[in-house]
Amino acid sequence: MEKSELQKDKILKVAQSMFSEQGFEATTTREISREAGISDGSLYYYFPDGKREILDTIVHQGIESRTVVIDDWFSEIKTVSDLEQQIINLYERICLIFEDEDSYRSFMITIRERPLLTDSQSDWLLEILNNIRIKLVKELDLIKDLLNISSKNFDDTVGIIISIIQKSIYDELVLKNNKVISDEVKRITESEISLMTKLITKEDTSEK
Structure with missing residues (x-):
């Protein structure tokens, strides 16, 4: 350098x-x-451009680094167990992001200074969540015959899954001001993800 x-x-x-x-x-x-x-x-x-340019650079670098980690998680699934494991893997990837001090600080700045962000910066944050939503809906469609919900409910189901993950992160990092997501919170969140996948699975489905 x-x-x-x-x-x-x-x-x-x-x-x-x-x-x-x-x-x-x-x-x-x-x-x-x-x-x-x-x-x-x-x-x-x-x-x-002084302080504003510095803020924009920090936000851009932080969002970019998180996007790379999150975008790389998707792979084709065949069973509900595969789906559950993929979602848990995604959650664990997100948790790992915030164990890095720079990533944690960048995230907190992005959240706390949200009113100062440009439209494109705000849209980028929404785009990350939307990409996750699209990929999860596609995963549900791959195993739709194993599920007890119809395709028209996939988007709502994915919304609940994302909300479970978001709540864990925001409660710990933003509301409680913790610097890492504790193992206990991870355990509870992963249990909720597992429960959600069981609720949408057909009772008479046997996965081999």
């Missing part, structure tokens, strides 16, 4: 830490410069 890229990365890491701890509005460019050990002029050299 070139010296200029190293300097930009240092500024981003300092700003990320300050934004996550004291908020975007309460953080000044002068504080970022001082903490990064550079002059105010140097900061604007790397980020001409």
Whole structure:
């Protein structure tokens, strides 16, 4: 990595830490410069639009890294057990994202500064959830003969599954302000996912 890229990365890491701890509005460019050990002029050299450009870069990098991890989880299924395991694997992938300090901070900034995000940034967050929804609906369709729900209810069923995952993450990271999702919460969430898959499975279906 070139010296200029190293300097930009240092500024981003300092700003990320300050934004996550004291908020975007309460953080000044002068504080970022001082903490990064550079002059105010140097900061604007790397980020001409100042603090706003730094925020946009942090949000963009965070969303991009989460998208890569989540988009790679899908594979073809043949049984309800396969479906259940895929959803649990997705949940575990998401939990792992937040065990990385930079990813955790980026997520918290994205949530707390949501009113400041541009339309495209907000749409990107919605797109991640929508991609998960589309893939899960396709998975249900692959095993529709094993399910006791009709195709017209697939979207609602997927919505419930996503809500189970979202609640776990938001309760722990946002409401309780924990930095990691505990093993107990993971266990409860995975039990709820298992229960949901059992509820949509035909009673007389035997999976071999």
